[in-house]
Amino acid sequence: MSQTAVEKILSQHVGKPVHPDEVVIVPVDAIMASDATAPYAIRAFEEMGGGELWRPDKVILVIDHAAPAPNQHISNLHRMMRKFAQEKGCRLYDVGAGICHQVMVENRHVQPGEVVIGADSHSCAYGAVGAFATGVGSTDLAALMRTGKTWLKIPPTIRIELTGRLPAGTVAKDVILFLVGQLGLSGASYQAIEYTGEAIDGLTLAGRMTLASMSVEMGAKAGIVDPRGLELPYRFEPVWADKQAHYAQVLRFDLSNLSPQISTPHSPDHVVPLEDVQGTRVTMAFIGTCTNGRFEDLQAAAAVLKGRSIAPHVRLIIAPASREVFNQALQEGVVETLSQAGATFITPGCGPCVGTHLGVPGDEEVVISSANRNFRGRMGNPNARIYLASPAVVAATALCGVITDPGQVMDTKASPS
Amino acid sequence: MKGKVHLYGDHVDTDQIIPGAYTKTLDVDELASHVFEYLDTDFRTRMTSGDFVVAGEDFGCGSSREQAPLALKAAGVAAVVASSFARIFYRNAINIGLPVVEIGPHDIENGSELEIDLEAGALTDRTAQRTYPVTKIPAVMLDILREGGLVPYLKKHGDYQL
Numbered sequence: 127m128s129q130t131a132v133e134k135i136l137s138q139h140v141g142k143p144v145h146p147d148e149v150v151i152v153p154v155d156a157i158m159a160s161d162a163t164a165p166y167a168i169r170a171f172e173e174m175g176g177g178e179l180w181r182p183d184k185v186i187l188v189i190d191h192a193a194p195a196p197n198q199h200i201s202n203l204h205r206m207m208r209k210f211a212q213e214k215g216c217r218l219y220d221v222g223a224g225i226c227h228q229v230m231v232e233n234r235h236v237q238p239g240e241v242v243i244g245a246d247s248h249s250c251a252y253g254a255v256g257a258f259a260t261g262v263g264s265t266d267l268a269a270l271m272r273t274g275k276t277w278l279k280i281p282p283t284i285r286i287e288l289t290g291r292l293p294a295g296t297v298a299k300d301v302i303l304f305l306v307g308q309l310g311l312s313g314a315s316y317q318a319i320e321y322t323g324e325a326i327d328g329l330t331l332a333g334r335m336t337l338a339s340m341s342v343e344m345g346a347k348a349g350i351v352d353p354r355g356l357e358l359p360y361r362f363e364p365v366w367a368d369k370q371a372h373y374a375q376v377l378r379f380d381l382s383n384l385s386p387q388i389s390t391p392h393s394p395d396h397v398v399p400l401e402d403v404q405g406t407r408v409t410m411a412f413i414g415t416c417t418n419g420r421f422e423d424l425q426a427a428a429a430v431l432k433g434r435s436i437a438p439h440v441r442l443i444i445a446p447a448s449r450e451v452f453n454q455a456l457q458e459g460v461v462e463t464l465s466q467a468g469a470t471f472i473t474p475g476c477g478p479c480v481g482t483h484l485g486v487p488g489d490e491e492v493v494i495s496s497a498n499r500n501f502r503g504r505m506g507n508p509n510a511r512i513y514l515a516s517p518a519v520v521a522a523t524a525l526c527g528v529i530t531d532p533g534q535v536m537d538t539k540a541s542p543s
Numbered sequence: 544m545k546g547k548v549h550l551y552g553d554h555v556d557t558d559q560i561i562p563g564a565y566t567k568t569l570d571v572d573e574l575a576s577h578v579f580e581y582l583d584t585d586f587r588t589r590m591t592s593g594d595f596v597v598a599g600e601d602f603g604c605g606s607s608r609e610q611a612p613l614a615l616k617a618a619g620v621a622a623v624v625a626s627s628f629a630r631i632f633y634r635n636a637i638n639i640g641l642p643v644v645e646i647g648p649h650d651i652e653n654g655s656e657l658e659i660d661l662e663a664g665a666l667t668d669r670t671a672q673r674t675y676p677v678t679k680i681p682a683v684m685l686d687i688l689r690e691g692g693l694v695p696y697l698k699k700h701g702d703y704q705l
Contacts, residue, residue, distance in 0.1 A: 149681050170694050173698075192567055203569070246607050247606050265639060265692070265693045266635070273702055311604055312554070345601065480563040481562060482564055503562050
């Protein structure tokens with residue numbers, strides 16, 4: 127029987143062939159919760175009877191959403207997580223380690239062919255390494271802590287074939303913004319997406335995470351990237367979709383004429399080519415998040431800003447996706463370049479993206495951000511407007527103070543790939 | 544269940560249900576005090592316990608925050624009715640014992656009186672004198688909802704049962 131990659135992974139875990147829309151109980155390989163969801167999960171776990179975790183080594187807690195704690199209430203929630211991790215013997219990544227999804231991938235808590243469930247909607251990012259991964263809420267996670275299993279409706283798969291070569295000056299973020307614009311917020315609801323095609327074969331792991339992470343912005347349960355071209359720092363067995371697999375839909379997009387894309391307020395699917403909003407004045411710029419806070423993202427921003435200064439009316443805030451990312455950026459001079467251009471570095475973590483703390487825009491302010499969501503109020507102020515773009519576009523915009531195509535401010539030979 | 548309708552549109556995202564900045568608390572009454580803060584500032588003063596939230600497509604899209612259905616439930620919302628739900632919100636609502644009812648396209652008006660019979664799967668707009676078919680929810684979710692949520696379900700069964 128021919129299967130999609132997702133059907134194959136889930137069949138292996140369930141122990142029998144599974145079919146779309148079938149409800150199954152799935153044993154998982156690892157689970158994750160952040161400080162946004164772990165406190166409720168811990169409370170629900172105790173209410174379910176507490177006791178031992180299903181597998182302490184497979185339960186990962188990460189303090190990233192409000193790290194370091196901005197007030198005593200949140201500090202006490204962090205304390206609750208540390209106490210739980212110590213008592214139960216599970217792994218906790220504390221303040222500064224980084225964004226949960228980055229930490230999970232960097233530390234190999236998720237590997238190709240695995241099923242990993244995270245109490246965070248962007249857990250679908252692990253599809254970048256060829257895992258089936260989806261987000262749940264706190265109580266589902268508590269049940270996973272206890273049983274190591276969850277129930278799932280097997281999602282039908284949408285295959286997205288991306289043909290052509292990505293033009294210079296376009297990156298994974300432009301691809302995924304374009305797709306979110308095409309499919310809409312609920313275009314893949316309850317379904318899995320398989321991304322494939324020559325346009326994305328050359329993407330790095332970082333670029334693949336950018337792509338997979340925003341699958342949820344189309345309502346998808348999971349988004350898995352074709353392993354062709356995937357490079358990981360360890361040996362792995364890729365899971366390939368069968369050639370004759372049955373898809374709910376096959377969508378084809380030729381990306382050979384793609385240009386930088388921007389998502390406009392107040393919804394991620396309000397996507398236009400950059401030129402439509404070029405010249406829009408901004409006062410705040412943010413580079414970071416599980417979608418675009420990795421080393422190559424910082425490097426792309428540094429390529430735009432090297433030897434230059436951001437516009438005086440703009441503040442550029444950068445939250446590296448992890449300590450590892452920050453350390454690499456330090457070693458390679460990227461932090462220095464960005465800081466000298468006027469950027470402000472904050473703790474690796476989620477903060478500004480989710481309006482939890484740091485970098486909250488003021489009323490009527492316009493923000494350009496490398497994040498994944500721009501719903502009204504997302505960054506903590508319902509009276510601000512948020513545009514989403516690639517890190518290079520954010521950097522070029524910070525440089526000029528208005529929305530700018532990096533191609534216009536850079537020597538094209540030096541443009542980031 | 545009988546109650547008044549509070550009507551919203553499509554794609555009511557989790558930041559509209561409860562902004563991220565207010566989610567870092569275990570106090571559900573505090574969550575309730577910020578429900579729909581950016582979407583409908585008067586909601587808390589207009590609603591009475593037992594009312595229904597009725598919306599269009601993709602209710603609850605965005606974050607996995609369980610604080611979204613918790614805030615609605617703690618505010619006194621008896622059930623959320625929508626043409627469709629984002630999947631994580633849907634699971635979360637059932638897991639914490641907030642009924643969610645999917646009815647397909649509808650023309651229910653703001654302020655109308657609704658009557659919902661979950662067991663019978665019937666929804667009636669008493670103001671417009673119209674009945675809507677309710678989409679069946681998967682058996683596993685119905686079992687969880689019947690127990691009052693996933694915590695009592697697992698306390699009782701110890702494991703998932705299909």
